[in-house]
Amino acid sequence: xxxxxxxxxxxxxxxxxxxxxxxxxxxxxxxxxxxxxxxxxxxxxxxxxxxxxxxxxxxxxxxxxxxxxxxxxxxxxxxxxxxxxxxxxxxxxxxxxxxxxxxxxxxxxxxxxxxxxxxxxxxxxxxxxxxxxxxxxxxxxxxxxxxxxxxxxxxxxxxxxxxxxxxxxxxxxxxxxxxxxxxxxxxxxxxxxxxxxxxxxxxxxxxxxxxxxxxxxxxxxxxxxxxxxxxxxxxxxxxxxxxxxxxxxxxxxxxxxxxxxxxxxxxxxxxxxxxxxxxxxxxxxxxxxxxxxxxxxxxxxxxxxxxxxxxxxxxxxxxxxxxxxxxxxxxxxxxxxxxxxxxxxxxxxxxxxxxxxxxxxx
Amino acid sequence: xxxxxxxxxxxxxxxxxxxxxxxxxxxxxxxxxxxxxxxxxxxxxxxxxxxxxxxxxxxxxxxxxxxxxxxxxxxxxxxxxxxxxxxxxxxxxxxxxxxxxxxxxxxxxxxxxxxxxxxxxxxxxxxxxxxxxxxxxxxxxxxxxxxxxxxxxxxxxxxxxxxxxxxxxxxxxxxxxxxxxxxxxxxxxxxxxxxxxxxxxxxxxxxxxxxxxxxxxxxxxxxxxxxxxxxxxxxxxxxxxxxxxxxxxxxxxxxxxxxxxxxxxxxxxxxxxxxxxxxxxxxxxxxxxxxxxxxxxxxxxxxxxxxxxxxxxxxxxxxxxxxxxxxxxxxxxxxxxxxxxxxxxxxxxxxxxxxxxxxxxxxxxxxxxxxxxxxxxxxxxxxxxx
Numbered sequence: 001x002x003x004x005x006x007x008x009x010x011x012x013x014x015x016x017x018x019x020x021x022x023x024x025x026x027x028x029x030x031x032x033x034x035x036x037x038x039x040x041x042x043x044x045x046x047x048x049x050x051x052x053x054x055x056x057x058x059x060x061x062x063x064x065x066x067x068x069x070x071x072x073x074x075x076x077x078x079x080x081x082x083x084x085x086x087x088x089x090x091x092x093x094x095x096x097x098x099x100x101x102x103x104x105x106x107x108x109x110x111x112x113x114x115x116x117x118x119x120x121x122x123x124x125x126x127x128x129x130x131x132x133x134x135x136x137x138x139x140x141x142x143x144x145x146x147x148x149x150x151x152x153x154x155x156x157x158x159x160x161x162x163x164x165x166x167x168x169x170x171x172x173x174x175x176x177x178x179x180x181x182x183x184x185x186x187x188x189x190x191x192x193x194x195x196x197x198x199x200x201x202x203x204x205x206x207x208x209x210x211x212x213x214x215x216x217x218x219x220x221x222x223x224x225x226x227x228x229x230x231x232x233x234x235x236x237x238x239x240x241x242x243x244x245x246x247x248x249x250x251x252x253x254x255x256x257x258x259x260x261x262x263x264x265x266x267x268x269x270x271x272x273x274x275x276x277x278x279x280x281x282x283x284x285x286x287x288x289x290x291x292x293x294x295x296x297x298x299x300x301x302x303x304x305x306x307x308x309x310x311x312x313x314x315x316x317x318x319x320x321x322x323x324x325x326x327x328x329x330x331x332x333x334x335x336x337x338x339x340x341x342x343x344x345x346x347x348x349x350x351x352x353x354x355x356x357x358x359x360x361x362x
Numbered sequence: 363x364x365x366x367x368x369x370x371x372x373x374x375x376x377x378x379x380x381x382x383x384x385x386x387x388x389x390x391x392x393x394x395x396x397x398x399x400x401x402x403x404x405x406x407x408x409x410x411x412x413x414x415x416x417x418x419x420x421x422x423x424x425x426x427x428x429x430x431x432x433x434x435x436x437x438x439x440x441x442x443x444x445x446x447x448x449x450x451x452x453x454x455x456x457x458x459x460x461x462x463x464x465x466x467x468x469x470x471x472x473x474x475x476x477x478x479x480x481x482x483x484x485x486x487x488x489x490x491x492x493x494x495x496x497x498x499x500x501x502x503x504x505x506x507x508x509x510x511x512x513x514x515x516x517x518x519x520x521x522x523x524x525x526x527x528x529x530x531x532x533x534x535x536x537x538x539x540x541x542x543x544x545x546x547x548x549x550x551x552x553x554x555x556x557x558x559x560x561x562x563x564x565x566x567x568x569x570x571x572x573x574x575x576x577x578x579x580x581x582x583x584x585x586x587x588x589x590x591x592x593x594x595x596x597x598x599x600x601x602x603x604x605x606x607x608x609x610x611x612x613x614x615x616x617x618x619x620x621x622x623x624x625x626x627x628x629x630x631x632x633x634x635x636x637x638x639x640x641x642x643x644x645x646x647x648x649x650x651x652x653x654x655x656x657x658x659x660x661x662x663x664x665x666x667x668x669x670x671x672x673x674x675x676x677x678x679x680x681x682x683x684x685x686x687x688x689x690x691x692x693x694x695x696x697x698x699x700x701x702x703x704x705x706x707x708x709x710x711x712x713x714x715x716x717x718x719x720x721x722x723x724x725x726x727x728x729x730x731x732x733x734x735x736x737x738x739x740x741x742x743x744x745x746x747x748x
Contacts, residue, residue: 042701071695075657078647081576082442083692086432090696100557101654124555163653164546165557194542194653349555 032067035059035268036092038083039072040099041197047222047241048196051258052098052121054242058261059268066268076101084109088116094271096264097121099196100167106130117271119280122167124348131280133263134167135290138174138347139315140256142322143293143308144238145178147253148186148216150304151236152179155186158209160219160226162196164361166350168220171256173354174322175218180356182307189214190359199225210235216253227252236299243294255294263290283344287316323347328355382729388722399722400669400715407714411707418703425699429707432693433686439693441575445647447685448577449474449639449656451584453663454681455591456508456635458672462595463608463628469515469530470636471660472537473508477637478644479541480507482560482651485567485644486549493566497579500567500641508637509630511537516629520622526629534660542653549651560651569646580642585678587635592674604628636660662688669715687711 037056039049049072056068069090071083080102087095088109093116097106100122110118110130118130126132148157157179161168176188189212191205202221206229209217218238219226224247230237231248239245239255263284270276284290293312296305314320323346325336330353336342351361412422432439453470460467480503484496491499515533518524545558553561569578595601607614607624615621643655666684670676691704 036696069696069698071692072701074692075654076652077654077657078445078576078643079657079692081647082445082689083696085438086693086696089438101652104562104648104650163558166555194546351556 033065033094033268033272034090034092035066035068036087036090036095037068037070038074038080038087038095038097038099038102039070040074040076040101041222042073043070045197045222046224046244046247048258049098049222051241052096052260055258055260055264056096059264062261062265063268065272076105081105081108084118085112088113092116094119094268100165117276119267126279126281128278131267131276131278131282133267133280133282135258135260135263135288136283136285137256137258137291138170139286139312139322140291140293141171141175142178142181142315143312144218144254144256145175145180145188146182146308146311147296147300147304148175148218148236148238149179149181149183150307151253151300152183152186152216154213154215155183156212156214157186157188157216157218158206158212158214159188159190159359160202160205160209160217160221161190161192161359162220162222163194164192166348169350169353169361170347171220172357172359173350176354176356177322177327186356188218188357188359190353190357192359193221197222199223202226203229206230206237207233217251224248239294245295245297249297250299252297253300254296257292257294259289259292262288285315286312287318329353330355330357380730384727384729385724386727388725395722399718403715403718404711406718407707407711410710410714414706414710415703420699420703424697425694425703428694428697428699429686429690429704433690439686439689441577443682443686443689444581445576445578445685446689447681448580448584448646449643449659450663450666450685451678451681452580452587452639452642453636453660454666454670454677455584455587455674456632456639457663458667458670458674458677459591459595459604459635460628460632461608461667461672463604463624464611465516465519465608465625465628465632466527467512467515467530467629467632468527468664469512469533469633469660470639470663471656471658472530472534473511473633473636474640474643474656474660475534475537475541476507476511477504477640478651478655479537479544479640480504480637481641482544482549482563482644485563486560486651489564491566493570496564496566497569497645500645501638504637504641505634506637508640509634511637512629512633513626515633516625520625541651541655545651545653551650558653562650563645567645568649569642571646576647578642578646580639580646583638583642584681587638588674588678591635595674600627636663665712669712 039052041049043049043053056070059066060068074080074083076099084095084105095116096119098121103120103123103125106118106120107125107127107130110127114129120130120132122134123132159172161172172190179186179188189209191209193201193205195201202223202225206217206226210233216236216238217226217230219240224239224244227237227239227244227248231251236253237248237251239252241258244255245252286292293308321341323342325340326334326338327336329335353359415422415425433443434440453474457467457470481500484500484503511533515526515530518529519526545560549560550556551559551561569580571578595604603619603624607619607621611621640655644651666680667677670680687708691701694704695701
């Protein structure tokens with residue numbers, strides 16, 4: 001009997017307290033400018049979201065008037081629209097949506113909050129208050145490809161790739177062109193995982209490439225799992241997004257890396273100063289340092305590093321363009337005539353592999 | 363553990379009497395118990411969470427306030443909780459009917475995907491249909507596809523006794539790959555720069571929403587499905603058969619019920635309901651087919667169904683609460699609380715609900731006895747486990 005009365009009491013108290021808490025509400029008053037971020041993987045992914053988050057921290061450090069909030073691991077489904085709405089409701093003046101799959105949801109929410117600037121990462125659709133931003137990571141991939149081409153002994157390089165979309169295809173092609181600029185015999189073998197972030201799948205894909213005879217593993221994935229697989233198998237690897245050497249110190253030669261911080265500062269300042277104008281479309285390259293080639297492992301010889309540094313400055317100066325003809329596709333058909341340079345529009349809808357890539361695009 | 367008795371004697375010197383605490387299995391739980399147990403569990407989970415939050419440097423009151431406010435405390439919160447609850451409700455109803463027959467349909471996720479795929483096929487192929495034909499046609503296609511997918515999982519069980527947990531689970535991956543094939547291949551929107559998205563459905567294929575919210579007809583479908591399944595199980599002959607087979611397959615077989623036939627039929631129904639859940643996600647929320655249709659709803663639905671003890675009304679309530687819990691997991695982050703804390707709270711809630719549920723099957727009796735035998739009953743010695 002006593003037991004029963006006790007439980008009823010506890011329940012009543014709990015429900016009452018929940019009710020009181022519910023009506024008391026919370027208030028957070030601040031005169032800082034709020035900036036929101038939404039990531040599709042956890043900020044601890046040590047890759048894509050990690051780098052965007054580093055950019056966010058840089059923003060907070062550089063602009064004292066900015067206050068940021070972020071929501072991580074948000075699926076590219078119905079959740080995205082709610083989280084974007086909540087960020088707008090929470091008073092964010094600028095919201096950075098850091099994954100392609102948020103596109104429709106960004107545009108849906110943007111029409112309801114015309115005073116909020118939405119910045120969609122990797123997208124292609126702009127609107128009155130929706131801008132897009134991305135970096136020419138393919139330039140960095142070309143440079144890392146040169147290193148892979150010099151370092152491979154089996155002349156077979158594996159590439160763990162997320163999804164057969166232009167962004168990834170462009171990266172693979174740039175990498176392969178870089179490889180073959182120094183080693184015309186080498187081939188790049190591609191395996192799709194169809195996911196941005198799934199360490200187990202990424203690792204399995206890397207293992208299958210190593211078994212197929214690849215002695216360097218490059219990747220377009222959010223986690224360092226492929227590099228760990230390379231480290232365990234005793235082959236080299238080329239990371240992505242961030243410096244991945246800590247996860248496989250003996251394997252990682254270098255990484256094409258992101259450096260979003262300065263861009264975030266510029267963009268938020270533009271919004272604050274009223275200089276942000278639609279259509280806003282940012283696609284910076286090595287000249288802006290938004291993309292770069294990351295720290296080198298100790299096994300990369302000095303002369304190769306010098307080669308890469310020289311090529312990087314040529315790209316930055318506009319003296320060298322990655323996708324300048326002649327370029328053949330992997331069936332031997334000439335796609336870009338000598339002297340011709342692929343337009344941004346063509347790069348944004350890349351749907352064929354260059355010569356030297358082994359893989360299929362459905 | 364059946365028949366376990368733990369007896370402990372403790373001498374109370376002043377009164378010269380001993381108290382015995384006896385733990386024994388309940389034969390039948392009283393009605394009030396079923397209502398009190400979940401509340402105790404939730405209280406314990408919140409208390410546990412509060413200690414954890416305090417230890418990690420967050421104010422439990424503040425975190426709980428935010429969780430409550432953004433899910434059940436504001437109009438927008440409630441509508442979004444209902445949006446999140448809709449697919450959970452439909453697929454939880456779907457799996458619950460199979461679970462009633464002790465048929466472990468783990469394939470709701472895949473059934474959601476093929477349902478979405480079939481509904482998208484209708485929407486993208488017959489673009490000129492008016493809404494009053496389009497929506498029912500999409501539903502029929504989704505139900506058919508979901509049912510077919512469940513049939514593929516259950517037929518080997520019905521015929522050869524193959525474990526349906528494995529078949530239904532594996533079919534989930536195949537379903538997801540099928541959707542990926544179509545969005546990367548034949549249905550890829552030529553205007554989307556080769557991104558894996560189908561074209562947007564014509565407006566006639568959009569499920570109507572209530573007012574300016576995102577709550578769509580799928581919520582109504584879910585409630586209707588829950589009530590219909592409830593009536594089916596409690597009021598019809600088929601429902602009776604399902605329950606008997608679930609409780610005691612041998613008795614069912616002796617009384618002439620066909621187990622194989624019921625496996626197939628129940629799974630068809632179970633899969634059809636989950637298929638409609640998939641259709642509602644693409645038609646009510648996303649408005650196009652994309653590689654990610656469900657945020658794991660098919661798996662969460664299994665938890666929902668069990669927390670509700672497979673009771674249809676319980677499923678409606680638990681879907682709503684769980685929808686809120688999932689929504690809260692994201693909204694607390696806006697206030698600077700890491701997502702892991704929300705996940706931890708979800709986990710501890712499950713742990714306590716299931717744990718208290720298991721313990722509640724036992725009852726504690728306090729027996730006062732005379733001092734004489736108690737002298738021999740010292741702790742440890744008198745413990746008897748049979």
